[in-house]
Amino acid sequence: MLGYTLALGIEPLRTAISDHYRDYYALDVPASRIAVTTGSSAAFLLSFLAAFDAGDKVAILRPGYPCYRNILGALGIEAVDVPVGPETRYQPTLAALEAAGGAALDGLLIASPANPTGSMLSAAELEAILAYCREHSIRYISDEIYHGITYGGRAPSALDFDTDTVVINSFSKYFSMTGWRLGWTVLPDDLLRPFERLAQNLFISAPTLAQHAAVAAFDCHAELQGNVARYTANRELLLRRLPEIGFDKLAPADGAFYIYADVRALTNDAGRFCREMLQATGIAATPGDDFDPVDGHGHVRFSFAGATAEMDEACARLAHWLG
DSSP states (O other): OOSOOOTTOOHHHHHHHHHHIIIIIOOOOOGGGEEEESHHHHHHHHHHHHHOOTTOEEEEEESOOHHHHHHHHHTTOEEEEEEOOGGGTTSOOHHHHHHTTGGGOSEEEEESSOTTTOOOOOHHHHHHHHHHHHHTTOEEEEEOTTTTOBSSSOOOOGGGTOSSSEEEEESSSTTOOTTSOOEEEEOOHHHHHHHHHHHHHHTSSSOHHHHHHHHHHTTOHHHHHHHHHHHHHHHHHHHHHHHHHTOOOBOOOOBTTEEEEEOTTTOSOHHHHHHHHHHHHOOOOEEGGGTOTTTGGGEEEEEOOSOHHHHHHHHHHHHHHHO
C-alpha cells in the first residue's frame, strides 16, 4: 500500500477529484487530465517547467504569494509585476495587463481568491482575462487553492470558461490537510506528458498515504463546511472590530482566511510594527513586505483561521495596545 504510486497519482484519487469538479462546479474534467502532486508547491514548479522556458516572462500580481516570484526566479523565468490595489479590489484589469507587457507576456498567474488580500475575480472579469490570454497566446495558470472558502457564492473556476488552461489546487486549505503535502493540477492536453515526465524525475510520486487519506476527505464536507462557518464568523468579527481599532483600510476579503490591512497611518515599517505587536500583545501577523517588495512596508496580513474566541481576544489586545 505504501510503495510508490504512478507519477500522476492513484486512480481513485484522480477520479474523486474529477467527481468533485462535476459535483461542485458542474464541470466535466476527465481524471486523465488531473495530476496529483506533492502539495501545490510541486504543482507550481512542475507547471512552470512544463509550460515555460528560461527567459520567458510570466506576469504575477503584486501584492501576491511570494513563492510565485521565488520559484520563477529559481527557474530563470522573469516574474513581471502587475501592481494591483484597492481601486480595482486588488485584482488586475486588462489595461494593467497591457501595461505589464501585454502580448509580450508568455504567461499569467492569478490567484482567486488571493493570498494575501482574499480578493476574488468576478465571473465576467475572469472570462475577459481568459479571452485576452487566448487572443495573445498567453499561458494562463489559475491558482484556485482557496476555492471552497468564499463569502458570497462560489468562486468561478478558469475551467468554467476555458478547458485549455492550467488550474492548481491543494488539499491544505478547504480540505484542512495542511502537512499532508498534497495538491493537484488540471492540465491541458499539450502539457500532460511533459508534466508527467518531470514529475517522474523530480518527485517519483506524491506521498502514498496522503493520497489515500485525500480520497476519504471528499466524504467530509459537513465537517469542512463547519470550518468555513467559523471562518465566516471570524471574518465578520474582524471586519467590524479592526476599523474601530484603527485598521480602517482593508482589502475586500472575498475568500480565503486573510485580511490585508493598509497600516500606513500607523507605521511605514511593517516588519518592525509586526515585531513590536508580537512582543507587546502576543499576536503574530505577517508584514506586507513578504507579498509586495515595493509597497508592502505599509501593509500587514492578519490570518483568521483560528478559533473565534481567539479572534475576539486578539481584537481586545490590539485595542488596548493601540489605545
